[in-house]
Each structure stands twice: as C-alpha cells, then as structure tokens.
Amino acid sequence: MDQEPKEIIIENLISQLAGLPSIGRKTAQRLAYHLLAQEEGAVQELARALNEAKARIHACSSCGNYTERAVCRICSSDRRQGNLICVVEKPADILAFERSGSYPGVYHVLGGSISPLDGIGPADLNFARLWERSAAGVELILALNTNAEGEATASYIAQKLHGSSVKISRLARGIPVGSELEYVDELTVQRALESRVEVI
Amino acid sequence: MHLETLSLTGFRNYRSQEVSFAPGLNLLSGPNGHGKTNLLEAIHYVCLAHSQRTRKDKELIEWNGNAFVLRLLGRIGGLAHAQSVEYAETGAKRVKVNGRESKRLSDLIGHFEVVSFSPEDLDLIRSGPQLRRRFLDILLCQFSLDYLDTLRHYNQALKQRNSLLKQAGAGNDVLAAYDAPLVEAGARITLMRRRALADLAPLARDCYRSISDGGEDLELALSGCVSEAEEEPALREDFHRKLLALRGTEREAGLTLAGPHREDLAISFSGKAVRDFGSQGQKRSVALSLKLASARLLDARNRRPPILLLDDVFAELDETRRLRIGELIRGQGQVFIANPRAADLPFQAEKIITLRCGRVVV
Ligand SMILES: Nc1ncnc2c1ncn2[C@@H]1O[C@H](COP(=O)(O)OP(=O)(O)OP(=O)(O)O)[C@@H](O)[C@H]1O
Ligand SMILES: [Mg+2]
Ligand SMILES: [Zn+2]
Numbered sequence: 001m002d003q004e005p006k007e008i009i010i011e012n013l014i015s016q017l018a019g020l021p022s023i024g025r026k027t028a029q030r031l032a033y034h035l036l037a038q039e040e041g042a043v044q045e046l047a048r049a050l051n052e053a054k055a056r057i058h059a060c061s062s063c064g065n066y067t068e069r070a071v072c073r074i075c076s077s078d079r080r081q082g083n084l085i086c087v088v089e090k091p092a093d094i095l096a097f098e099r100s101g102s103y104p105g106v107y108h109v110l111g112g113s114i115s116p117l118d119g120i121g122p123a124d125l126n127f128a129r130l131w132e133r134s135a136a137g138v139e140l141i142l143a144l145n146t147n148a149e150g151e152a153t154a155s156y157i158a159q160k161l162h163g164s165s166v167k168i169s170r171l172a173r174g175i176p177v178g179s180e181l182e183y184v185d186e187l188t189v190q191r192a193l194e195s196r197v198e199v200i
Numbered sequence: 201m202h203l204e205t206l207s208l209t210g211f212r213n214y215r216s217q218e219v220s221f222a223p224g225l226n227l228l229s230g231p232n233g234h235g236k237t238n239l240l241e242a243i244h245y246v247c248l249a250h251s252q253r254t255r256k257d258k259e260l261i262e263w264n265g266n267a268f269v270l271r272l273l274g275r276i277g278g279l280a281h282a283q284s285v286e287y288a289e290t291g292a293k294r295v296k297v298n299g300r301e302s303k304r305l306s307d308l309i310g311h312f313e314v315v316s317f318s319p320e321d322l323d324l325i326r327s328g329p330q331l332r333r334r335f336l337d338i339l340l341c342q343f344s345l346d347y348l349d350t351l352r353h354y355n356q357a358l359k360q361r362n363s364l365l366k367q368a369g370a371g372n373d374v375l376a377a378y379d380a381p382l383v384e385a386g387a388r389i390t391l392m393r394r395r396a397l398a399d400l401a402p403l404a405r406d407c408y409r410s411i412s413d414g415g416e417d418l419e420l421a422l423s424g425c426v427s428e429a430e431e432e433p434a435l436r437e438d439f440h441r442k443l444l445a446l447r448g449t450e451r452e453a454g455l456t457l458a459g460p461h462r463e464d465l466a467i468s469f470s471g472k473a474v475r476d477f478g479s480q481g482q483k484r485s486v487a488l489s490l491k492l493a494s495a496r497l498l499d500a501r502n503r504r505p506p507i508l509l510l511d512d513v514f515a516e517l518d519e520t521r522r523l524r525i526g527e528l529i530r531g532q533g534q535v536f537i538a539n540p541r542a543a544d545l546p547f548q549a550e551k552i553i554t555l556r557c558g559r560v561v562v
Contacts, residue, residue, distance in 0.1 A: 114374060116364040121374060148357035148381040155380035159373060 010036075062133075064109030064126050066091050074106055081105045085133060086141045087157065089113055089150065093143065100186040103193060105141070108133060113149040114156060122156065131160070139167040141196055158199050168199040201312060201504050202534040203243065203274040210265040212238035213558035221536075222551035225529065228538040230555035236538035239555065240316065240509045243536065246270040246285055247312040247507070248338060249305040253320055257287055274312060277504075283308055306341075306348060313342045313506035315495040317513050317525070321487040325475055329424070329464035336465055339494045340396050343501040347392050354385035358456055366454040372447075379443050382459060386426075387435040389460040394422050396497075397465070403493035411485045411524050416469035418486060423466040426458050488521060492528055505533035512538060514545065 010032060018028035035043055059065070060072035067073070074080060074094075084105030088094060089112055097103045110125045134140065142157060144150035158168055171192040202223040208214040213235050228236045237253070241260070244252045251260060261268050267288040274281050285308060286294040295302045297311065324331055340347040361378040364370045401420040408418040427438035442458045443450075450457050467474045467486060474486050498506040508529065514522060514537075526547065529535050539545060554561040 114377060116360050116367065116370065116374070116378075122371075148353055148360055148378075148385075151381035151384065152357070152360065152374075152377040156373065156377035159376060 059109070062129075063107050064091075064111060064129070065094055065107055083138045084141070085138060086143050087130065088143050089145060089153075096186070096189045097143070097193070100190040100193070102190050105139075108140075110144075110153070113144060113153040115149045125153075127157075127160075130157070134161055134164065134166045136165045139169065141193070142168065142170040142199065144170075154199070169196040170199055171196055201274070201276050201507070203272060203312065203507065205273045206239075206242060206246065207269075207271045208239075208242050209269040210262040211242050211260055211268040211270060212262060214238065214242070215262065215558060217559055219553060219560055221534070221553075223534055224550040225547065226534070226536045227545065227549035227552045228536060228555060229540065229552060230561075232540060235555045235558045236540075237318075237511055238558070239553075240318075240511050240536060240538055242270050243272075243507075244314060244316055244509060246272045246283060246308060247314045248342075249285075249308045250338075252316045252318060252509075252511075258289060258291075260287070261289060272312075276311060281311060283311060304352075306352065309338075309341050309348060310345055313498045313502060313504075314509060315491055315498065315506045316509040316511070317488070317491050318509075318511035319513070319516050321491060322483055324487050324490060325467060325478070325483040332465040332467075333461075333463060335490070335494075336393055336396070339400075339497070340392060342498055342506070344392065347389070350385050350388050350392070353381065354389055354460060357381040357385060358459070358461060361456050362454070365450055365456065375447075379440060382456070383436050383439045383443070386439055386459045387432050390422070390425050390435060390463065391430075391432060393460070393463070394425075397422055399500075400490075400493050400497050403496045404489045407489035407492040407496075407524070408485060411489060411521055412482070413520065416482075418474075418489060419466075419468045419470070421466045421468075422463055424463040484516075485521065488517075488524070492524065495528060507533060508535045510535065510537045514539060 013032045013035070014025070014028045017023055017031050018025050020028075023031070035046075056068050057066050058068075060067045060069075060075055062071050062075040065072045065074065069076070075082075081104050085108050086097060086103065086105055087108045087110060088097075089110055091109055094107050094109070097107075108126070108130055110127070110130070112120055112125055114120060114122060114125070140157070140161075142154045144154050154170060161168060171189075203221050205218055205220045207216075207218040209216050219239065228239055230236055241251050241253060244250075245260065251257070254260070267286060269284065269286045271284040272282065281298060283297045284295070285305065293303065293305055295305060295307050297307055324335055337347075337351060341351070357378060361375070361382055364375055364378060397420055401418075404420055405418045409415065426442045427435060429435040429438050439459065443456075446457050467490075469478070469482075474483060478486065495506055495508060510525070510529075513525060517525065529547070537545065537549070
C-alpha cells in the first residue's frame, strides 16, 4: 500500500506551537485547529502582534526588563523608590512581585545565573550595569532562584559589593527549595519580601 | 501502606506483565533464572529510583528493547497512590507520581518506603565508601524530604564547582561564589547524617547482638567529615576554611576534595574496622543488622513499617539469623520473599506468585 502524503504545513504549525513552554502536543493541536478556524484578519492581527513585539521590544537601558521605550515604565515611574532594587534572573520573575502589588521599589534583571556547566560566567550577565546602579544608599534585594546557581550568583554579588555601603538582603525562606520564582504565588512572594534577611 | 499492582513492560525478562500483590506476605517462587529477583528489582526501582544490584539503569532494559516502563498502584494511609517511571536507552526518563509529571527520577522516592535484603548486601561491608553513602542517603531520603532536597542541591553545586575547577581560566571569585551553596547544603547533610546515625547505631547494635548471641559491640559512625563541629554555623565555617586551604590542590585535581561526598559510614567492633578485620560470618551478620536496623528506624520515624524485599536470604542464613528475620516479618506490613521453593519458608504466605520466563503462571 502507498503511504499517505504528509500534511507538512499543518504539521509544522503544530510543532512550532508545541515548542512553547507548558504546551503539550495535544494543546498545540487544539490551538492550531482553533487558529485555522479563525477569520483571516484575526490571524494576521496575531502574526502582526508577534512580529511587532519581537521587533520593537528590547531591554530597558536601566534595569534590563522588557520595554518598548528607552526606559521602562517601572524605572520611569515617580511613585517608585529608585534606591530599592530587587535583583532577579529573568524578566518573567518581575511578574511575581508586581502581582503581589506590595513592592515599592524597582528591579534589575541579570539575564540568568552563573552556571559553569552551561558555560555562563559573570561576563555573560548584566553585572556591569548592576555595579553602576549600586551607589551609596541603595538596598539590593536578591530574589534569585533557590537552586545552587541562584545561591552562587547571590554569593557572587555579596562578595563583589562587600565593603561598599550598599545594603544587601535576600528573600526569606518560604519559597520552596529549588523552585523558580516565576511560578511562586503572590502571597508567598509578599511574605518572603516582608521578612527578607540581611546579607551584608 | 502497600503495593497493589505492578505492570512491567520491557523490563529485564518481562516483556509485558501485570502482577498483583496481597497486603501481607507475598512469596515469589519459580525455578532459577526465571525472574524472581527481576521482579523484586522492579519494585525496588519504582519505589527508590535505583536498582539494588546495578548502577547501570540501561541493563534493566529488556535485551533488544529500547525502553522499559514500570507502573505501580498502591495505597498509602488508605489513599490510592500511583507512580510510574519510563526509562529509555537514550537516558531519557519520565516519572509520574499521582498524575504529576517530572523528569527527576528522585521524585519517586519518599512515597513507599522499602528495605531490601539480599546476599549482595555483603558488599555494603566489603566494598568502597560509595555504596555505604548510598545506603545512608536512601535511608534518610525515605524519612526526610528535606534531606532529599538538600542532597539534590548539594550534588548540583558539586557538579557546577567541579566543572569550574576543570576550566583553566575560571576566576577565584566565581569559585568562591560556588563555595556558598556547597557549604550551606554540605553542612546540613553532614549533620542530618550524623543525627540519623545516632538513632541507627543503637538499633544496629541490638540487632547484631541478638543475631550473634552476645559477641562484639557493633559501632557505627560518620567518618571523613570536614570537622567534628556539632552546630551548623561552626560546621559551615570549618567546611569553608577547608575549601580555602585546598584551593591550589583542588585546581590541580580538577575536583572538589572535601565535603559529604567524601564521607564514609565507619563500621567497627571496638574501634577495629569490620571491613578489614571481620570474618565472613561477622560481615554477613553486620550487613543484616544494618538492614534490620534501618527497617526499624523507618518504622519508628514514619510510624508505619516499610515494605520488605527479601531475596534468597533464607538459603544463605543459619538458624539464628532466620529467626531474627522471621521476627521482623511477623506482624509487619507488606513483605516480598523470593525463594525457588515455596516449601522452604518458615511461615505461611498470603499469596504465592509463581514465575516462569518472565510471566506469572496462573
Ligand atoms: N536485560 C535483560 N533482558 C532480558 N532478560 C534478562 C535481562 N537481564 C537478565 N535477564 C534474564 O533474567 C533471568 C534472571 O532472572 P532473575 O535474576 O530474576 O532470576 P531468579 O528467578 O531470581 O533466579 P535465582 O533463583 O537463580 O535467583 C536470566 O535468565 C537472565 O537471562
Ligand atoms: Mg534471584
Ligand atoms: Zn527599567
């Protein structure tokens, strides 16, 4: 019997969608069929939104968060305490703090953590700008993941700023060990923030 | 707590087989080489994430196959509990515990507590420190999720740090940064191991005494620790100081040279290492005592008896030792005994599972 020909285009769409985080093969199929059932305009709108986001969104020149401006809305807000800086690994981690609604300061995005196994050293992360921002009177809250890499990165920062007048604290335990900040709920984040402990 | 059914696919000589168990004493019988030990191994693997007889998980895959799957159903505190593991030739693994997926084998541990007895336990005494550390780790993980977490943390920090030590251009500042998680997790592991040993040692001494009719005083201790400090902060400090002193040597070796991964379980009679000075029979009794004691400790800590896996032990044991095992089994929870002949047993089995060529004979 002859093999039936493959539907290459739809297969490609499904595997593209399945490559997204927390989307399994089944969900990808459902999304693909949903998109195909839409009006052409709606699909073009989605494609345009994706392209525009990718083209126009970049890192904030101050904190490294995603923004369409030169400086993001958080850094340019006058309601924020500019001398309270919460240091996170990636932009998505900021969401956990913003959802809690109780954090008065600004952020700094490192872009990852020090991981020799993956070939990521200090030079690959946004430390230069962090040292610039670490002026007198600044408090850094280290909100890095509670895995070995996050702890090593926190220790690296504490080491580098040792002897400076910068105050450093870290989130109190309560965030489950080995967990990624992005997936922690608001209440836990708020509690960990309130009971943060001094490092130096 | 007991196991109800296990389905094995492509595991050793089991092509595809489901086996159900009784909550009490299960006897696995059948001729030599037909799959009794393999079935115990499957139970061990799906509960403890490793085999009791090999470190090479690939050997567990049926010859010519490319993956095995083990699916276990059971009850914990009256509630249904399901866990499964799929292991592929490529090293890819998929774990599911009550529907929750994960890629970490160790997520299997800590649900069904298991203690296994087999003639190979003698290696615990005879072989190098690795098996003894593993014995301690598996025991601790079965009553402390905190220990399991800390151990994962430590192993990850150790891997990172070793890879750093192998990079010629790695800065001292980054190395120092990785001292932090290593020291933090390491100190906690050492203390938790020591505390568990403090509980295990008297149990093991009693077991040994009753197996050997008086005789020597069995002593257990943790050796190779960075220091004898008893408080966490002091131990952390000592560990850190040791790492600093070892900097140059560690860079040359490309390895982390101090910490819990270098510790050993020291087993001795009045200060004399059983490994070096014990007779064959003494070693056998000590190995059995360690296992009996860990079953008692798990029972006390978790307030429920662990599942016992006994492989061919009766054939090898003399009358006294048989009696001690018999005492442990009586009135206990679920027990699996592999023995070629059903008639050899000193007690009545609740269920007899007869195996032939990787199939259950009905
Ligand atoms: N990866 C594998 N794939 C297929 N068969 C295997 C594999 N590993 C071992 N076997 C087979 O499994 C059998 C051994 O089974 P097992 O060790 O369970 O025997 P047993 O019933 O415990 O025997 P005994 O009474 O001698 O202890 C052997 O026949 C061996 O050839
Ligand atoms: Mg056997
Ligand atoms: Zn910004």
